[in-house]
Amino acid sequence: MAPSHLVLEFTGRLVTFGYRVEVRGPDGRAYQSGPPRVVRDTLTQPMMPLGPPGEYRVAFRVVAADGHPLAGGIRFTLTVPGPAAGGVMAVEAPAPLALVPPASLADSVNNAPAWASWLAGVLSLALVLGTALLGRRMTRDLD
Template identity: 35%
Template sequence: MRPPVTVRAVLAAAAAVLLVVLLPARPASAHATLLRTDPAGGATVTAPVTAVALTFNEPVKQQFSTVVVTGADGAPYAEGTPRSVGTTLTQAVRPLPPGAVKVAWRTVSVDGHPIEGQFTFTNAAAAPSSAAAPSSAAAPSAAAVSSSSAAVQPVTEDPGPGRLGWAAAGAVAVLLILAGGVFWRRRATSG
């Protein structure tokens, strides 16, 4: 005897939910990740810095990017807006005073997710002259950095549903299968 259409529909739905829960998920679209900075976080530079460069694992949206460069005196030193070429976001800077320089950045991944972070480096280059002209260079010199490791603040991202979401989906699937089995059994024994 064939089960009624409603029982078959419930069992088919339960099987579909079970397949969705048990089949391996495809990797989610990852957000851009900061790979390195130039100057590197924690580095001490000995030559004048004309720009700060941030390199990501994928391109970022230039129109939504901001890079704030603050000198040891608390004044902003970013010049113009950041420029994105490939996976590198570059911010030109005016001549920096000696001391700690803080770089705070915010941008948007190609998937639309905002990301942000900050790092610091120490400027040990000679103090700029009082009437220094604005710099037009696009990238800092590799010789200006005495350390090549990038110390990057962790980026807070939305972790997504995680294990709790999968556990809840699995529980719903099991309940649907059990309810379908009970319903089917009752129909089979009553008919």
């Protein structure tokens, strides 16, 4: 049964701007319909009725609450023709297709080790203190 919308769940909160989803079918057509919606850690993308059977590719870009962008892609396979290809339309509303990106994909946004930001902070503090002390030493004789 072809899904009517796509649900992507992430491990952390998302900001409500800077996100994009594209769903491409095996025929090369785009099947997303309207803007996606972000609520906390979930992005929901309405979709048009799907077409021919085959592999559908989903490309997404979101921004985490800490400001880091996350881009990735997933795939799903439709085994029977969707409504747009003359397939049978179900009378019941189809359940959403919930696809969760793997944890390694979420970690791939920033390749720096976790301690790198601490090291950058310590080095920045040392640079500021060193500049202040040097400036004080150079201006001592001017008084």
